Amino acid sequence: MAGSDLVELAKRRGFFFGSNGAYGGTAGFYTFGPRGAALKRNLEDAWRDRFTLKEGNQEIEAPTVMPEPVFEASGHLEGFDDMLVECGECGVSHRADHLVEDATDIEDAEALPGSEVETLIRDHDIACPACGTPLAGREVEDFNLMFATNIGPGDSKPGYLRPETAQGIFVEFPRLKEYARGQLPFGVTQIGPAYRNEISPRGGLLRLREFTQAELEQFIDPEDDDPPLDRVADVEVRLYPADEQGTDGETYLEMPIGEAVAEGVVGSAWVGYYLGLANEWYERIGVDMDRFRFRQHLPGERAHYAADCWDAESEIDGDWIEIAGFAYRGDYDLSKHAEHADDTFTVFKRYDEPRTVERATVDPDMSVLGPEFGGRAGEVAAALERLVERDPDAFEADAVTLELDDGETVTVETDLANFSIEDTTETGEHVTPHVVEPSFGVGRTVQTLLAHAYAEDEVDGEDRTYLGLVPEIAPVDVAVFPLVSNADRLVELSERVADDLRDRGLAVSYDDSGSIGRRYRRQDEIGTPFCVTVDRDGIEGEGPDSVTVRERDGARQVRVPVDDLVEELDALLGGNDAAFEDLLERHDPVETDVETA
Template identity: 55%
Template sequence: MTDLSRKIAELSKRRGFYSQTAEAYGGVAGFQTFGPEGAELKRNIENSWRKKFSDSLGHREIEAPTIMPEAVFEASGHLDTFDDMIIKCPECGTSSRADHIAEDHTGIDEAEGLSIEKIEQLFEEHNLECPECGEGLAGEKVEDFNLMFGTSIGPGDSQKGFLRPETAQGIFAEFPRFKEYMRNELPFGITQIGKSYRNEISPRQGLVRVRELTQAELEHFIDPEEDKPPIEDVEDVELKLYSRQEQEKEDGKVRKMTVREAVDEEIVESGWIAYYLGLAKQWYDSIGVDMERFRFRQHQNDELSHYASDCWDAESKVDDKWIERTGFAYRGCYDLKKHHEHSEEDYTVFKEYDEPVEEEVTEASPDMGYLGPEYDDKAGKIADRIQEKAETDPEAFEETEIEVEVNGQKYSIPEDKCNFERKTVIRNGEHILPHVVEPSFGIDRIVYTVLAHSYGEDEVDNEKRKLLHLREEVAPTEVAVFPMMDKDGMGQKAEEVSERLRDAGFSVKYDDTGNIGKRYRRQDEVGTPYCVTIDYETLEDKPETVTIRDRDSTEQERVEIRGLEEELSSRL
């Protein structure tokens, strides 16, 4: 572990942000339990996301189960392709991510998109070793490993299910319900915050690569021809973009430009993606991610998922490593098309034209009274083929015999048994598969970034101090209230003040344990912006007063107790 990540891990465990799950039983890799401070910080970040990406955009939030039947993941493609490359050490038995070993020792940045053969070749060429025991792994087999956790639903001959590897499928699979709810009106956005599960081969320490994670995903369903993003809302937001072209250069640079410039110069191909990059930049800034250690990186061609034409990641740096926090993908109609084909339901949206359109159509209604006796069990299939042919190749019906093929066998059907006709119909609209724009946020990694980027050390009264400069919006506690000592009525007064502040809507902690200096340090370490202290002067002063201490400057100011709510509001 590097320096900052080690400090964050230490502070997080000691102060109740997060720690490894089931440590009493030796711990389990890839699972972290959020303690009281961490759970509040995470909840605040989620609420802030909800406000920015759901409520204020008019999108609607849903909640789908974390277990879904196999068929959903067959359709989505996860069953076949949600894999990482694994290599097993013959000496110590450790399984490792083959692409990660390759990245760490060959100077290749992104090995995930390479083929198995290429990775095996790299192991040979570079004599790559087991990260646990140092055994040479050249010649060992690299295999695909599916990352989904399987389970069974119900007893006995039960149905196979999986814990969802992303929250998105819970939105896509229910699209027919949502489009009805939205009265078939595009565009609309559906959001979801919830747990996902990935059986990572080698989870990393802390919150960066975990097996149970929280995602905040937004699926924005649009009509690709009609719907344009409101770029003007974010056009002046400045982005730091690390484009594909720059990454390919020897001395590639991150370029600063506004959202508008990124769209005009076509650095970001999709206006929708550019729009969401702008919103995301604003949001990351607002929750206290350091913009000096933040950028958007475009996916290289070999990283691109087969469905996405342009993908960007929001990345932030902790110590010297850039880590992905959010993926922005223009997914086209890939997901809805898959579910439309695999399920029994209709995933299209009826798009009404401004004016009805006249259209010539060609169709056939084959004479089953003739086909049935003549072709027996093949009759239905033959009729289907004739109908298809009428739509796609109407000229064929100028002949006296129509040729169709069923299972490789050719059949000639007299034209007069096909009942072919051309007619004019009036269309009011058409069925289209909406396109999807998806910003997908990894909340655990964002919590980690906020902790790392707000971490600071300084010296107060010749004593070293650690603190978190958390923004008020996400800090677990806004105001801590202390009695100087819990005697002579100070404790009672402090409890009164806490109660009042809570009623006024502040998040408040009361603490009367230990000496006052230690209590300040404790609040500094969990990032509480202000401490209010009740002392002997409070009770003597007419009108009553308290001190407000600022976390970052440690300066204290005495203010009248009766205006305390207003005073804190003006600061927070």
């Protein structure tokens, strides 16, 4: 299947299309149409079911605009950049690393320094895709991807649209830990929009300026908390470790996730646990597992604070696309916010039994420090307290040198600190939790599902295109067709059937226009699992009224009494693979050529 086929189908059938077309369009923004919005909502519900509800986690919804200090603390102001190269002829900007990847065999040019990317552009005679002008000699610059804004009128405060949903969870940790009663481990999830001012959006839903993330932040005590790995130990996964990348071909390790963790292929048991969960979930929602893998980050890709990182990748149109990331982030995020914010980002860990420990303390002599340092005496005292926690041995000298808040250094005689070692009884300690983060791209998963579900075959001598979406994800559960639209009895029964199915909570499409074959084709193209046809044969016999039920993939049909229809369809849509076979055994199969009528 060519990517253009999927994009054309997505636009024609209302899955997604470029936004603001009436005004020339805006690159990097897509609107989900009626079918796409429903599919996306079903996908999010399936993710919430697996990673929030079944894991016993909390879910929040934080603002999408946050003040500048949040991103100073997180590092996004300094380091959230992509490589930009601008054409000197037409002025169009491009992702420099993407140009290199498209023109060479290099798979991850993003991990290279900018100077090396400049060299590759020159050595491979890479030209501007817009006008064809050579880009050799053009500087590769860092471009910050965040959208800036102002919060409030007049003397407003600078802010940014969040580039990820995670920061909303980290910033609110001091309150969220209270809801978890201060007990580790606990997880917090969030599904919502994020924004990145991409240099060159491309690939449909694969690289957008506004997109949806589904993220889980799992807070753990690194010394005491182990994942329930036994739940997924036997899940078979396809792994593409870092040491296998760059070799001839693609060498995968296919093994149970428990074995991968035990042998150190996956370095973190927590990351391994979520790889196992994700593998099961992707299979559940209809990803083609023959076109799916977990790829480990190369050393140049991995963030400096991340102990181990893996991406879930799917194959679309011959390319491997990142659709989720799994990272062990350590205590980086909470420690950074603790440095910048006016709150506590630790959890009190209570000991099983009280402990008596020796603790170095100071009791600064303010009667001397006050006259000597004036209004800064309090800062000096605080600096002494920090020093005794960090380096108590420093107080063995006659004097200590302290750094104050503005960077100024002062020297204080040790005697004035009243340094001592005291026995104290402690009932616990404050620990900074570590974070394990599975982060899922919702739009990229939508495009994966559509690409993997796309199929072509022949039914009753006619070519057919259909989407083999699993019922849980399909935007429409059931379509209802009156065989003719001008028969009062047929229309009345069709409308009643549709209403009864909607009352059961099913998404129902009612279609009375065109030949029955065309109606089937329309539903096949949006992935509707079952179609119900109300015909004269079902209402003119001696028995109870009946309808035909057609399943999408094999186009088989069975006649079902109307009184049994809601229960039978509810069971079919519950995900039982053998359900339609059971239906054929309980009711009368239909041999018909109505699809070509």
